[in-house]
Amino acid sequence: MDEVPMIQLLNPEGERVSNSEYESSLTPSEILGLYRDMAIIRRLCNEATSLQRQGQLALWAPVQGQEAAQIGAGHALAANDFSFPSYREHGIAWKRGVPPLDWLRLFRGVTMGGWDPVKYRHSNPTIVIGNQALNAVGYAMGIQRDAADEAVMTFFGDGGSSQGDIHEACVFAGVFNAPVVFFIQNNHWAISEPTIRQTRIPLFHRASGYGFPGVRVDGNDVLAVYEVTKRALDNARSGNGPSLIEAFTYRMGAHTTSDDPTRYRLEAELETWRLRDPLERVKSYLVRSHNEQQSTFDDIAAEADQMALDLREGLLSLPDPAPLSMFDHVYAEPHPFIEAGRRELIDLGFGGDA
Amino acid sequence: MTTENLTMAKAINEGLRGAMEKDSKVMLIGEDIGKLGGVFRVTDGLQKDFGELRVVDAPLAESGIVGAAVGLAMRGYRPVCEIQFDGFVYPAFDQIVSQVAKQHARSGGVYKMALVIRIPFEGGIGAIEHHSESPESYFAHTAGLRVYSPTNAYDAYWMIQEAIASDDPVIFCEPKSRYWEKAEVDRETPARPATEAQIRRAGSDVTVVTYGASVKTCLRAAQAAEGEGRQLEVIDLRSISPVDYPTLAASVEKTGRVIVVSEAPPVASVAGDIAATLSEMCFYSLRAPIVRVSGYHVPYPPSRIEEEYLPNVDRILDAVDRVMEFES
Structure with missing residues (x-):
C-alpha cells in the first residue's frame, strides 16, 4: 500500500517536483510562514510532553511527524469554515487561532473542552474515535440549508477509519452532497495496530464507494497538503460535494504519553520516516532555492522557545476548577437534580461562599 | 504452594x-x-x-x-x-x-x-x-x-x-x-460463585452495600466508623445483575439501616434499584430511609476535581450519621 502514487510537490530532499494536477500557489514568504507554524507546534508539543513527564499533565497526545499534514490542511481552511478535530489536531487548533494553553486544559484535567468552539470555528477535541465525522456532516448539511459560503473539514486517522460512525458519515455526506472534507491522517499506527489491521486497500480508495473523490497526498509535504486541501474545500464551498483526503504521514512519537511504542514497532521504520521529516524538507528548499539564511531559522527557533516558556508558565499558573463547577452547563435550563447535587456538595463543605 | x-x-x-x-x-x-x-x-x-x-x-x-x-x-x-x-x-x-x-x-x-x-x-x-x-x-x-x-x-x-x-x-x-x-x-480453591454477594466485614449497625472500586473505600470507612463505636457491615455485591438479595436482606434484618455506595451517577442506577428493592423486602426491619452515596447527576468531571465527585470516606461516614441519627 506504500507504493501507491501520491500527490507530492516537495520531495524529502527539499526539491520541488511537478505534478500534473496540482501546482504550488504559495510564495516563498508564505512557505516560510508555514515552516514557522510547523516549528512552533513541534516545539510546543515537545514542551507538553515534558510537562506530562513532570506530572503537570495527565496525558499528552504528541503530533510530531504530522506537522505538515495539519499545518497544510489548517492553512487551507477559510476563516468562515468550520473544523471538527479528534484529539491530536494541535496544528489545526494553532491555525484556527486557539491559544496553545487552551489545547492543554483538557490534558491537565481542568476541563472537558478547552475553548469556545464557535469563536474559533474549531470544535472541541473528540476522544471517542470517529464520532466527530457525523457531527461534521450534520454541520455541513446546515450550511447547505443556509446557502452559506462555508465548508467543513473533519479529521480522523487510519484507526478511526474502521469505525461505523465514519462509514455512516461518508454515506450521509455522499447522499446529501454535503460540503465536507474528510481528512484522514494515515499515520500508520493506531496505538499498537498497523494500518493493515484497518484496511486492505489504500484508504482514499474507499471514497469511490461512497460516490465522491478521494486522493492520497504526501502528508509530510506541506505544499502538497495545502493545495490538495484547498481544492477540496473550494469544491465543497462551490456545491461540488464532499471529498476525502488521505494524508500519508507517520506518528513519530508514541500514541500518547501512556504508550510505549518499542513494544510493537521497529526502530528501522522510524528511521525511514525521519528521512521524510516534514520540517527539514521545507528548510532545505528555502535555503537552496530561495537563499534563506540560517539566522531566519534561528529566529523562529528562539520565538518557539519563548512560546514554550510562556506555555509552561501559563500551565503552571492554571488554577484547578472549583468543585462546584462540575454542575455548570450540564443543562441549559434549571434542573432539580443539579440543584440537589450542588446543595449536597455545599453541605459537605466544598461550596466556598456559594 | x-x-x-x-x-x-x-x-x-x-x-x-x-x-x-x-x-x-x-x-x-x-x-x-x-x-x-x-x-x-x-x-x-x-x-x-x-x-x-x-x-x-x-x-x-x-x-x-x-x-x-x-x-x-x-x-x-x-x-x-x-x-x-x-x-x-x-x-x-x-x-x-x-x-x-x-x-x-x-x-x-x-x-x-x-x-x-x-x-x-x-x-x-x-x-x-x-x-x-x-x-x-x-x-x-x-x-x-x-x-x-x-x-x-x-x-x-x-x-x-x-x-x-x-x-x-x-x-x-x-x-x-x-x-x-x-x-x-x-488457584485450587475456587472463589464462591459470582452470584453470591460476600460480606467483607461483619457489623451490626449499618449494612453498606457496594461494588467495584467503592468496596475498598467502604472498608476504610468501616474502619474509621469503628473508632466512633459504629459497626458497619460491608457487602461486596460481586454480581451487579443478578443481585444476591437474600444475603442483603439477611444483613438488613440484622442492622435495620442501609447505605448503598457506588461511583455511578444516582439517577435510575443500580444503587437506586437496590434501595427500592430492599425497601420492599425489608420494610418492617428498616429503622431509617436507605441512603445512597454515589457520583452526581453530571458528566464525569475533569480529573482535577474527581475526588469531590467520587464517594469517599467522609461522604460515607456522613451517610452513616444520617441513618444512625434518623428518628421517625
Whole structure:
C-alpha cells in the first residue's frame, strides 16, 4: 500500500517536483510562514510532553511527524469554515487561532473542552474515535440549508477509519452532497495496530464507494497538503460535494504519553520516516532555492522557545476548577437534580461562599 | 504452594490463560490486546502463547468487536471482548442490548450467547474524558445480560473463568483503579460463585452495600466508623445483575439501616434499584430511609476535581450519621 502514487510537490530532499494536477500557489514568504507554524507546534508539543513527564499533565497526545499534514490542511481552511478535530489536531487548533494553553486544559484535567468552539470555528477535541465525522456532516448539511459560503473539514486517522460512525458519515455526506472534507491522517499506527489491521486497500480508495473523490497526498509535504486541501474545500464551498483526503504521514512519537511504542514497532521504520521529516524538507528548499539564511531559522527557533516558556508558565499558573463547577452547563435550563447535587456538595463543605 | 500474590490485572490475565487452556473455543478480541497486551496489559503474552487466531487485534471498531463476537458465539465459540475503556463501549451499545442480550430468547434458546465483554470501568485514575465512567446501570437494566465486577485478585482470577464458562453473556466490569492492588490468589480453591454477594466485614449497625472500586473505600470507612463505636457491615455485591438479595436482606434484618455506595451517577442506577428493592423486602426491619452515596447527576468531571465527585470516606461516614441519627 506504500507504493501507491501520491500527490507530492516537495520531495524529502527539499526539491520541488511537478505534478500534473496540482501546482504550488504559495510564495516563498508564505512557505516560510508555514515552516514557522510547523516549528512552533513541534516545539510546543515537545514542551507538553515534558510537562506530562513532570506530572503537570495527565496525558499528552504528541503530533510530531504530522506537522505538515495539519499545518497544510489548517492553512487551507477559510476563516468562515468550520473544523471538527479528534484529539491530536494541535496544528489545526494553532491555525484556527486557539491559544496553545487552551489545547492543554483538557490534558491537565481542568476541563472537558478547552475553548469556545464557535469563536474559533474549531470544535472541541473528540476522544471517542470517529464520532466527530457525523457531527461534521450534520454541520455541513446546515450550511447547505443556509446557502452559506462555508465548508467543513473533519479529521480522523487510519484507526478511526474502521469505525461505523465514519462509514455512516461518508454515506450521509455522499447522499446529501454535503460540503465536507474528510481528512484522514494515515499515520500508520493506531496505538499498537498497523494500518493493515484497518484496511486492505489504500484508504482514499474507499471514497469511490461512497460516490465522491478521494486522493492520497504526501502528508509530510506541506505544499502538497495545502493545495490538495484547498481544492477540496473550494469544491465543497462551490456545491461540488464532499471529498476525502488521505494524508500519508507517520506518528513519530508514541500514541500518547501512556504508550510505549518499542513494544510493537521497529526502530528501522522510524528511521525511514525521519528521512521524510516534514520540517527539514521545507528548510532545505528555502535555503537552496530561495537563499534563506540560517539566522531566519534561528529566529523562529528562539520565538518557539519563548512560546514554550510562556506555555509552561501559563500551565503552571492554571488554577484547578472549583468543585462546584462540575454542575455548570450540564443543562441549559434549571434542573432539580443539579440543584440537589450542588446543595449536597455545599453541605459537605466544598461550596466556598456559594 | 498453590497461592500466589498477584495484582488484579495479572490475576485476570492468569484467569484468561486458564480458560483458554481448558477450552479451545475460548478466544479474545479487542483493540491492542495482541502484541501490546492491552493498554492495561491484562492480555500480556496471550497472543504469543495462543496465536493470532485466538487473540485477535481487532480493527478500531467496538460495534465490530461485539457484533463479530455474537457471530462467533453463534458458531460455538466463547469470545471474550475487551473494550479499551468504559466510555468507548457506546459504539457497541446497539450490539449489546439488541443482539447479545436478546439472541438467546429470540432463537428460542438455540443460540447460546456465551460471550464476555470485559470493560475497565470507574474512575479515580486522573484520566481524561471517557476513561472514568460507570456504565453498569445500562447493562443491569437490560434483561438477558449478567453483570459481574470483581474487586480483588482472587475473585478476579475465578470470576473471569466463571464468566467465560457461563452460557449467558456477561458484562465483566473491572474497577481499573484497583488493577494494581495485590492479593493472594489460590488457584485450587475456587472463589464462591459470582452470584453470591460476600460480606467483607461483619457489623451490626449499618449494612453498606457496594461494588467495584467503592468496596475498598467502604472498608476504610468501616474502619474509621469503628473508632466512633459504629459497626458497619460491608457487602461486596460481586454480581451487579443478578443481585444476591437474600444475603442483603439477611444483613438488613440484622442492622435495620442501609447505605448503598457506588461511583455511578444516582439517577435510575443500580444503587437506586437496590434501595427500592430492599425497601420492599425489608420494610418492617428498616429503622431509617436507605441512603445512597454515589457520583452526581453530571458528566464525569475533569480529573482535577474527581475526588469531590467520587464517594469517599467522609461522604460515607456522613451517610452513616444520617441513618444512625434518623428518628421517625
